Amino acid sequence: MLHNIDYSELPRVLQRLIERDQPAPATLPRRSFLKLAGASGLALGAFPHVALSQPVGAAASALKPTQLPSAFVQIAGNGEVTVTINRLEFGQGVNTGLPMILAEELDADWSLVRSRHGTNDMAYADPLFGIHLTGGSHTIKNSFTQYRELGARARAMLLNAAAMRWKVDVATLRTQAGTVLGPGGRKAGYGELAEAAMALPVPEAVTLKNPKDFRIIGRPTQRLDAQAKTSGKQDFGIDMRLPGQLTAVVARPPVFCGRLASVDDSAARAVKGVKAVLRVALDGGAEGVAVVADGYWQATQGRDALKLEWDTSKVEKVDSERQLAQYRELADQPGPRKMEADMAPLATAPRRIEAEFVFPYLAHAAMEPLNCTVRLSDDRAEIWMGSQCAGLDAGAAAKALGLKPEQVVVNVQMAGGGFGRRFSSTSDVAVEACMIARAARAAGLNAPIRTVWSREDDMKGGFYRPMHLHRARIGFDDKGKVLAWDHVIVGQSITTGTVFGAFQVKDGIDATATEGMREPYPLPMRLTVHHPKLNVPVLWWRSVGSTHTAFVMETLLDEIARATRQDPVAYRMQLFGDKHPRHRAALQLAVDKSGYGKTKLAPGRAWGVAVHESFDSVVAYVVEASVKDGQPVLHKVTSGVHCNLAVNPRSVEAQVQGAAVMGLSMCLPGSAITLKDGVVEQSNFGDYTVARITDAPEFAVHIVPSADPPTGMGEPGLPPLAPAFANAIAQLTGKPLRQLPFNLA
Amino acid sequence: MIALTINGREHAVDADPATPILWALRDTLGMTGTKFGCGAALCGACTVHLDGEAIRSCSTPISEAVGKAITTIEAVTSGTDRVGAAVHAAWVKHDVAQCGYCQSGQIMSATAFLKSLPRGKQPSPAEIDEAMTGNICRCGTYARIRAAVADASRALV
Numbered sequence: 001m002l003h004n005i006d007y008s009e010l011p012r013v014l015q016r017l018i019e020r021d022q023p024a025p026a027t028l029p030r031r032s033f034l035k036l037a038g039a040s041g042l043a044l045g046a047f048p049h050v051a052l053s054q055p056v057g058a059a060a061s062a063l064k065p066t067q068l069p070s071a072f073v074q075i076a077g078n079g080e081v082t083v084t085i086n087r088l089e090f091g092q093g094v095n096t097g098l099p100m101i102l103a104e105e106l107d108a109d110w111s112l113v114r115s116r117h118g119t120n121d122m123a124y125a126d127p128l129f130g131i132h133l134t135g136g137s138h139t140i141k142n143s144f145t146q147y148r149e150l151g152a153r154a155r156a157m158l159l160n161a162a163a164m165r166w167k168v169d170v171a172t173l174r175t176q177a178g179t180v181l182g183p184g185g186r187k188a189g190y191g192e193l194a195e196a197a198m199a200l201p202v203p204e205a206v207t208l209k210n211p212k213d214f215r216i217i218g219r220p221t222q223r224l225d226a227q228a229k230t231s232g233k234q235d236f237g238i239d240m241r242l243p244g245q246l247t248a249v250v251a252r253p254p255v256f257c258g259r260l261a262s263v264d265d266s267a268a269r270a271v272k273g274v275k276a277v278l279r280v281a282l283d284g285g286a287e288g289v290a291v292v293a294d295g296y297w298q299a300t301q302g303r304d305a306l307k308l309e310w311d312t313s314k315v316e317k318v319d320s321e322r323q324l325a326q327y328r329e330l331a332d333q334p335g336p337r338k339m340e341a342d343m344a345p346l347a348t349a350p351r352r353i354e355a356e357f358v359f360p361y362l363a364h365a366a367m368e369p370l371n372c373t374v375r376l377s378d379d380r381a382e383i384w385m386g387s388q389c390a391g392l393d394a395g396a397a398a399k400a401l402g403l404k405p406e407q408v409v410v411n412v413q414m415a416g417g418g419f420g421r422r423f424s425s426t427s428d429v430a431v432e433a434c435m436i437a438r439a440a441r442a443a444g445l446n447a448p449i450r451t452v453w454s455r456e457d458d459m460k461g462g463f464y465r466p467m468h469l470h471r472a473r474i475g476f477d478d479k480g481k482v483l484a485w486d487h488v489i490v491g492q493s494i495t496t497g498t499v500f501g502a503f504q505v506k507d508g509i510d511a512t513a514t515e516g517m518r519e520p521y522p523l524p525m526r527l528t529v530h531h532p533k534l535n536v537p538v539l540w541w542r543s544v545g546s547t548h549t550a551f552v553m554e555t556l557l558d559e560i561a562r563a564t565r566q567d568p569v570a571y572r573m574q575l576f577g578d579k580h581p582r583h584r585a586a587l588q589l590a591v592d593k594s595g596y597g598k599t600k601l602a603p604g605r606a607w608g609v610a611v612h613e614s615f616d617s618v619v620a621y622v623v624e625a626s627v628k629d630g631q632p633v634l635h636k637v638t639s640g641v642h643c644n645l646a647v648n649p650r651s652v653e654a655q656v657q658g659a660a661v662m663g664l665s666m667c668l669p670g671s672a673i674t675l676k677d678g679v680v681e682q683s684n685f686g687d688y689t690v691a692r693i694t695d696a697p698e699f700a701v702h703i704v705p706s707a708d709p710p711t712g713m714g715e716p717g718l719p720p721l722a723p724a725f726a727n728a729i730a731q732l733t734g735k736p737l738r739q740l741p742f743n744l745a
Numbered sequence: 746m747i748a749l750t751i752n753g754r755e756h757a758v759d760a761d762p763a764t765p766i767l768w769a770l771r772d773t774l775g776m777t778g779t780k781f782g783c784g785a786a787l788c789g790a791c792t793v794h795l796d797g798e799a800i801r802s803c804s805t806p807i808s809e810a811v812g813k814a815i816t817t818i819e820a821v822t823s824g825t826d827r828v829g830a831a832v833h834a835a836w837v838k839h840d841v842a843q844c845g846y847c848q849s850g851q852i853m854s855a856t857a858f859l860k861s862l863p864r865g866k867q868p869s870p871a872e873i874d875e876a877m878t879g880n881i882c883r884c885g886t887y888a889r890i891r892a893a894v895a896d897a898s899r900a901l902v
Contacts (some may be wrong), residue, residue, distance in 0.1 A: 091844030222840050229845030230836040232778020232818035236846060239777040247772070272761065295772030296781070297764050365781050366845040367790060367883045416780070416846025417883045455783040599787045650840060654886070658843055661885025685881060687786040694878045696887035 011518045031662035060203055064127075066146060069154040069202065071123035073102060077192035079178050081106065082114045086124035086143060088134040088422065089117065089225075090366070090415035092714040096223045098147050100647055104216040105151030105209060107471075108190070109178030115224050117412040120390035132391035135423050135540065137615035137712025140647055144710055145208075146531070154197075154204035161197035181269040193274065211645070211707050220650035225414075237386040237413035240373040242448040246275055248436045249299040249452060251306050252282065253291040253680035256462055257315040259287040264307035271305055273298030275447075276708060278439040283428035283540050284462075284537060290436045295625055296452050317534045317678025320467070323534070324358065325470040330530045336489070336508040338517070341524040345483035349475025353559060356471050358739040359491075359548045360672035361464035362541055363682070364688055368416025369458045374435035375448035376401070376441050381408045382448075383430060383566040386415025390421035397434045398425030419464055419662070422542040425498035428463070428537075429453075445727055459688055464673050465541030466492040468513075468548045472556060480564035480571060485525040489513055491548075492538045493531040511538065516549030516614060516719065520580045521557065536675065542662055543715040546614040550719030551726070551740065554610040558727040559736050566725065568609045569596065582642040585704045587611045587620040589640030593702050594622035602626075605635060608728025610720035616711035617643040619656065622718045623697070624727035632729045632742050634664055634697040639717070641701065644708035653701040656717035660699070663721030665691040671741045689741070747807050751776070752820035762808035766800075766815060767791045771822050778818040778849050782881070789880030790846065793817050799857035802870050804859050818849040828901060829856045835897040840896040843884035851880045865902050868894070 028594055037505040066072065066086070074082045083102050089095035095115040103113045118124035126133040127146045147351055155175060162180040163170035165188070173182045178190050213218075235368055253259065265277040273294040282288045289306055293299035346352070372385040374397075387393045390410040398408045410430075415422055422429075433451040440449055453461065468491035475483045493510035495501045499618035504511045509529045518525045541547060561571035576583050587609075591597070604626045611620035624636040639656050646652045665671050670689030673682045726737040733744065746757045749769065758769050770776045770793070779802055782790030786801035793802045795809075821829035830854050842848045858876035862868060869877070873894045882890070887895040 089834045093843070222837070223842065224838045225845065226840055226842060229842035229848055230833055230852060231822040232776075232849050234845055235777065236780075238781065239771075241775055243776070295768055297760075297768035297772065301761075365883060367780075367788070367844065367881065369781065415844065417844045419883075452781075455785070455788075654840065654843055655888070657888050658885035661887060662883070664885075684785050685783050686785065689887065690881055691887075692878050692881060692885060693887040693890060696885070696891075699888045 031440070058137070063202060063742045065121070065123040066125060066127045067149060068123065069150050071118070071121065071158070071369055072150045073106065073154050075190050075194035077191045077194070079109065079189045080112045080114060081108045081178070081190070082116055082117045084116055084124070087139045088386055088412055088415055088418065090134070090386060090422065091416040092139070092655060093223060093648065094139045095225060096221060097647050097651060098143060099224065100216050100221060101144055101147040102151035103216055105148045106155045107175040107177065110216055112178060113224070117414065119412060120394040120408070120410040125391060132389050132690045133725055134388040135420065137177055137617065137714040137716060139712060139714070140710050141616060141712045144647070148208050149206055152208055153202055156203045157192045157197040157200050158190055160200050161193045163600070165193070165196065206607045217647050218645065218649070221648050222650070228553050229532055234414060236368050236373045236416050237284045237373070237384060238368055238416070238452060239383050240413070240450050242373065242375060244263050245373070245448045245450055246292050246294065246440070246445065247296045247299050247452055247455065248290045248292045248440075249296065249303050250280070250282070250432065250436070250457065251291070251303050251308055252457060252461070253286050253288065253310050253312065255312045255315055256537065257284050257286050258310045258312040260289070261309040261311040263289055265289070265336070267305035267307070268302040271298060271302040274302040276440055276443050276445050277302065277306070278436060278443060280432070280435045280439055282432055283426050284535070290439065290451070292436070292440050292449060298453065312678065315678070318534050318675045319677055320360075320535050320674040323467065324469070326532065329530060330490050331469055331471050331488045333530070335528045335530045337527065338509050338514050338529050339525050339527040341484065343484050343526055344477040346473060346486060349483045350478055351476050351563060353472065353474045353556065353563070355556060355736070355738055356469065357548070357552050359468040359551075360669070360740065361467045361536065361676065362547070363459050363464055363673050363688060364417075364419040364421035364541055365459060365685075365688060366419060367413070368419030368420060368455040369431050369455055370421070370461070371451060372429050373448060373450040374433045374437035376437050379403070379407055381434065383408065383434070385410065385430060386413045386418065386422050387430065388418055388420070393427045393430040397430050400431045401438060402432050419542040420544070423464060423494065423540065425500060425539065431615050435693045453682065455685070456683045459683055462537035463539040464536065465547055466494065466538040469617065470548065470552045472552065474560065476560055476564070478564060480560050480566055482523050482560065485523050487517070487525055488528045488530070490530045490532065492534055492536070494540055494544070495537050496531065501732055512545050514549065515545035516612065517553065520613065521553070521575045542659065543614050543718040546612060546719035547666070548611070550560045550612040551723045554612060554720060554723035554725050555730070555736060555738070558609070558730065564731070567597070572609070572611060582618045582704070583611055583613065584616040586640040586642040589702050589704055590620040590622045590638050593640070593700060594638035596622045606728045606731035608724040608726065608731065610724035610727060612716070612720040614716045614719050617641070617713055617716040619720050621660070621724040621726055623724045627729060627732055627744070630744055631666065631669070632725065632744065634695070634725050636698045637721070638700045639702060640704060641713070641717075642706065643711045643716070644706045645710045646703050647710050649703055652703055652713050655713045657699050659715060659717030660721045661691050661696055663718040664695060664697070664725065665689065666721050666740050667725055667742045668695060669741055747811060749807060749810055749815060750813070751815045753814070754816060758807060760807060763806045764809055766793060766802035766805050766810055767813065770817065776817060776819060780845065780846055780849055782850070789846070790850040792850040792880065794821070794853060794857055797857065797860065799854050809844060812844040818853055821853060828860050829902045832856045832859065832893070835893040835900065838896065839889045839893040841886050841889040841893050843886055847880060847882045851877065851882065851890060854880050855890075855897065859898055859901060861895070862898070867898055870895075875884070
């Protein structure tokens with residue numbers, strides 16, 4: 001799936017193209033985009049690939065494609081700096097954060113910095129994992145040093161160009177916000193030097209700034225897309241408009257893996273604007289019918305006119321009620337162990353808690369429905385989509401289309417949210433769009449085709465956060481010391497059977513199902529895990545395992561504290577001891593800023609506390625909540641955040657607010673995907689609840705100051721919200737909440 | 746052909762009269778600032794103004810817009826609309842957008858709301874929430890939306 005790239009091919013092609021100054025040949029090696037970038041870059045003054053100025057052999061130097069400025073920074077004659085991001089921007093702010101990091105070391109004029117998306121080129125792979133990856137809150141963490149070095153290399157090349165132009169020692173030069181300054185008042189803007197700089201070798205070793213000299217990193221900075229996203233000017237994947245483009249929608253089986261028994265498309269073909277009706281293979285062995293039309297509306301009219309009969313006789317039909325009963329039976333069975341501990345003290349412990357937790361399937365429900373645009377020719381596929389995994393999607397598309405990996409380019413598009421759904425382990429969205437484009441082409445429709453999922457398609461289409469059952473038996477003493485904790489998790493594995501299984505599944509246990517269990521608390525825990533196999537497609541969902549493990553851990557610890565009459569903050573602090581300074585600092589900051597334990601709350605309100613580390617960042621919440629008309633209400637959230645150095649504090653604040661709201665959504669009535677006889681019962685925002693502004697609390701986000709290398713913040717704000725809220729409600733009702741969404745009955 | 750007035754300009758649209766305004770805008774006219782979110786008037790991403798009133802363009806056919814004025818995000822934030830300009834400026838100042846996909850609709854709802862108030866009236870926090878509750882933001886930008894609407898209303902005094 002993750003194809004190998006022959007980088008040695010690139011320099012030759014680039015060299016040839018530049019020398020001959022001719023348009024691209026019909027068949028290009030996969031990295032030909034760089035030629036395109038280079039071609040426009042010549043005019044713009046782009047930094048070249050190292051190969052342009054060095055013999056082919058030298059190009060294979062120590063520097064990898066992820067380390068060469070050519071693919072990441074372009075400087076126009078007017079000094080405008082365009083930074084290419086190696087990730088998908090879908091709200092988390094990396095199209096501002098990454099340029100900030102690069103611009104810091106480039107010493108750019110921030111007012112002239114822009115950003116753009118990349119492609120499936122290997123230059124844009126995650127520098128540590130070697131695959132294209134927007135997930136796991138990895139962007140800032142894994143690309144911090146990478147983008148600093150890219151900026152520093154580009155700056156060194158500009159300095160060298162200035163030194164050559166002025167015939168002075170480069171040591172006599174310095175830079176200031178997009179300008180090189182030299183002896184005798186010499187001065188040149190980056191835009192003037194870019195073209196000469198691009199002909200120079202790329203330095204391997206560069207000296208990075210002392211963090212105390214940062215003037216961009218760490219400063220609360222407005223998003224680079226703030227204007228475009230508030231004026232209708234920002235294009236998303238769904239806004240693709242290629243010449244001659246048609247739009248497809250797909251009639252999908254009512255149950256997962258269903259196939260067609262019969263198709264009567266006569267009425268559909270008669271709908272004005274419908275160009276083709278195509279039977280297509282769908283993900284998971286399913287079949288569907290694609291209706292291709294001038295536009296989305298005509299396509300859906302055509303789809304509505306289809307008369308289809310489905311064959312679902314041979315497929316499993318999951319039913320949520322039955323599934324829960326099965327999960328309960330499974331929880332009683334022996335299974336593989338993630339953690340071991342002596343359970344003998346359970347029998348003699350002075351105090352005990354037995355608890356069962358149920359978490360439903362959850363849809364990502366990003367605001368931009370899934371979509372993918374494909375343009376095919378005989379030997380090439382161009383794809384435009386908001387992809388969290390451009391390389392994986394390109395590889396899957398190539399396989400589906402019978403093309404070589406280098407014949408497929410994925411142009412990453414701005415996405416309207418994603419939360420994991422655009423990181424499909426089967427590349428279902430991309431492959432489906434490719435199959436439709438191929439079928440259309442075979443039917444004589446030689447047009448780019450944009451496949452659009454309706455909201456209902458998107459919500460019923462699977463790839464949910466898996467349903468989970470947790471069971472805990474905890475024995476503890478009168479001081480709250482846990483003597484034994486026997487824990488069972490039942491839920492589908494996200495990664496088994498996918499390319500990620502090799503990294504995530506060990507001894508039959510998927511690490512994405514258990515992350516967030518026990519740590520950082522020193523607890524004698526035995527953890528058994530069952531992964532039932534069902535045909536409901538499941539996937540990561542913002543903060544993945546911590547969406548359920550944090551709830552279980554943080555509500556149970558609170559319950560132990562309550563049972564032994566201890567303050568829940570003091571109880572946690574005592575468990576952290578001196579081993580977890582970041583947890584302590586985050587929680588203490590939230591406590592201090594909230595007035596917890598000092599301020600008298602309004603009548604009917606209670607405090608709730610939770611703290612959780614996910615993806616190497618720690619978030620603590622202190623919340624105020626009440627119960628109104630039998631429903632929990634969240635009033636105020638004060639957070640303490642430890643993400644080491646906050647590259648853009650304004651973005652960290654936004655991510656915490658947003659993740660908390662998504663965490664709140666999990667608590668609200670109707671926030672569940674359920675199945676009846678194989679059919680997903682929810683279809684749109686009318687029957688699948690997501691938080692609205694009237695649900696949202698007041699926020700205060702506080703960041704623990706730190707100069708350590710940054711950790712990610714796209715997800716860590718989510719996990720502790722629901723347990724903090726639940727703990728506050730439990731204070732009021734005296735009854736713990738053990739399922740999401742909340743049920744006070 | 747159906748004659749539509751969009752942002753003060755006449756357009757002859759060759760489409761079925763039942764076509765929702767949203768798809769006439771997006772697919773027929775190429776005006777993609779107005780977004781498709783749910784197709785069922787549940788999320789507000791497609792909000793436009795019809796004779797000044799906020800409507801869900803995904804569920805309003807173009808036949809209902811004949812003889813009326815459709816106004817979209819492109820016009821409301823072009824600088825010529827006093828209230829729209831204040832809302833736009835507040836949205837930028839507060840850095841409201843994350844993914845940004847719902848924000849056209851949010852701005853259209855906020856603008857119609859502020860235009861509906863008597864000049865100089867400052868909406869209460871509860872009134873702002875009530876006015877904006879039809880617009881979903883899955884990124885959860887609600888805290889900044891509240892601040893931006895309040896800011897825009899102050900700027901309009």
